[in-house]
Structures are given as C-alpha cells and as structure tokens.
Amino acid sequence: MVGFQGPLYGGTGCFHRRKVIYGLSPDDNGITRKLSKEALLQTFGRSMEFTKSAAKILSGIKTSSIGPKIISSYIETAYQVAGCDYEYGSSWGREGIQLLSGLCKSLFVVRVNKVGWMYGSTTEDVLTGHTIHGRGWKSTFCSPNPPAFHGCAPPGGPATMIQQKRWATGLLEILFTPKNPFILTLNGKLQFRQCLAYTCVTL
Incomplete structure (x- = not known):
C-alpha cells in the first residue's frame, strides 16, 4: 500500500468519518455561516435532529456528550433515518448542496458533492x-x-x-x-x- 491512498473499500467491515459521508473533501474547512433549515432538510432528509447533527459535524463544532434523557429521542431518530424511504426527496446518493458564498442568505463556503x-x-x-x-x-x-x-x-x-x-x-x-x-x-x-x-x- 506504499504510495497508495489506502485499502480499497469493498462493502463491509468499515467505518467512515461523517465528513466523508456528508460529501466533503479533506481540504474543506466546514461551514462559515449557518445553513438554512430548508437547505438542510433538502440535503440531509426530513429529520430535524439528524440535520442539526450533520450541520454541527460539517461546521467542525464538537458535539457535547449526551445525557440519558435525550438518548431515547436519538434512538427514535435513528429508526427514522434507517428507514427504507428516508432518502427520497433528499440528496443521499446524488448531488448535494452546491452553494457558494454570496449567492444566498445562509451558505456553505465548501461544496458538498455527494451525500451518502x-x-x-x-x-x-x-x-x-x-x-x-x-x-x-x-x-x-x-x-x-x-x-x-x-x-x-x-x-x-x-x-x-x-x-x-x-x-x-x-x-x-x-x-x-x-x-x-x-x-x-x-x-x-x-x-x-x-x-x-x-x-x-x-x-
């Protein structure tokens, strides 16, 4: 593997960083402004809990530890996101947000090529x-x-x-x-x- 970018990904037995799955490259530094609620839902799906979490990861904000009171809501969100129809109407598996600074009110400076x-x-x-x-x-x-x-x-x-x-x-x-x-x-x-x-x- 010397000189390579690493082993090829072939389906199972693998962890991905969330930034990778959300379509960023290593050079992307994240979001400089808050992304609008509509753009988040359009890209990451209809779960507000998940889209807020995705926005934090993309912006580089460290997530705080979760308490037992909100674990149950995270489990409900996980069931929703894992559903077979969650990706419909979102950018999973296809082009994501491609907003550049100065074009809209709330923007990514980075470009999200593909999500998921x-x-x-x-x-x-x-x-x-x-x-x-x-x-x-x-x-x-x-x-x-x-x-x-x-x-x-x-x-x-x-x-x-x-x-x-x-x-x-x-x-x-x-x-x-x-x-x-x-x-x-x-x-x-x-x-x-x-x-x-x-x-x-x-x-």
Whole structure:
C-alpha cells in the first residue's frame, strides 16, 4: 500500500468519518455561516435532529456528550433515518448542496458533492470507495481485538455465481460512468497508482 491512498473499500467491515459521508473533501474547512433549515432538510432528509447533527459535524463544532434523557429521542431518530424511504426527496446518493458564498442568505463556503453512498451501480460500495478516494481522502486498515465485524458468505454454488455476476456487472458499469478511475485521476484527487488498483479491480 506504499504510495497508495489506502485499502480499497469493498462493502463491509468499515467505518467512515461523517465528513466523508456528508460529501466533503479533506481540504474543506466546514461551514462559515449557518445553513438554512430548508437547505438542510433538502440535503440531509426530513429529520430535524439528524440535520442539526450533520450541520454541527460539517461546521467542525464538537458535539457535547449526551445525557440519558435525550438518548431515547436519538434512538427514535435513528429508526427514522434507517428507514427504507428516508432518502427520497433528499440528496443521499446524488448531488448535494452546491452553494457558494454570496449567492444566498445562509451558505456553505465548501461544496458538498455527494451525500451518502453513491448510487448508479450494482456495486455501489466500490463506487462509493473510489469516489471517496477521488475527493482526496485516505483509508487505513484497522484490526481491533475482538473483531468489530463478522461477515457471511453465500451458502452455496448458485448464490455465489449470482453474487459474482452482480459484482462483474457493477464493476464494468463503473468504467463507463463519469466516476471511472481515470476521470477521477484527471479531474479529481485520485492518485495514479490508486487509479491503477481500482482499474485492476474493475477489469
């Protein structure tokens, strides 16, 4: 991994910083002004608790420890955000806020490119991973003891073949999108050797 931006993200067993998932790059310093309520809801969904939390993270404000009285409201918010229909009408998986200073009353100085996982491929995990690297982020291995995650494999031959077909189709799709590794190297911050690693995976 010397000279690379780190291991490739392939779906499971992974933690992401919230700034990464919210679409920022390492060079973005956050919000200099408060973002309007409407813009927050349009980008991060209809949960006010979650959008307020996202705004704090993006602005670099450290969140205080939570007391037992509000844990129950956070659990309710988590159920809402984890729902299958939460992302509809928001910017999850697509273009987020692109406001520049001076255009509106309350603005991001930074540009939020994409929020959450990247859609448009059946291998959205790899697409998400190399988009994150394309913004300039680096990844690293972390092997806690005991293991933080346990995965499972397909139970038999037919299920394995279906999964392999899905992966092959999705990885090929990535090569024919604006997010392919070569374009992210030319127009983004994906390093050349990291580009070669992703190209090897997609081929």
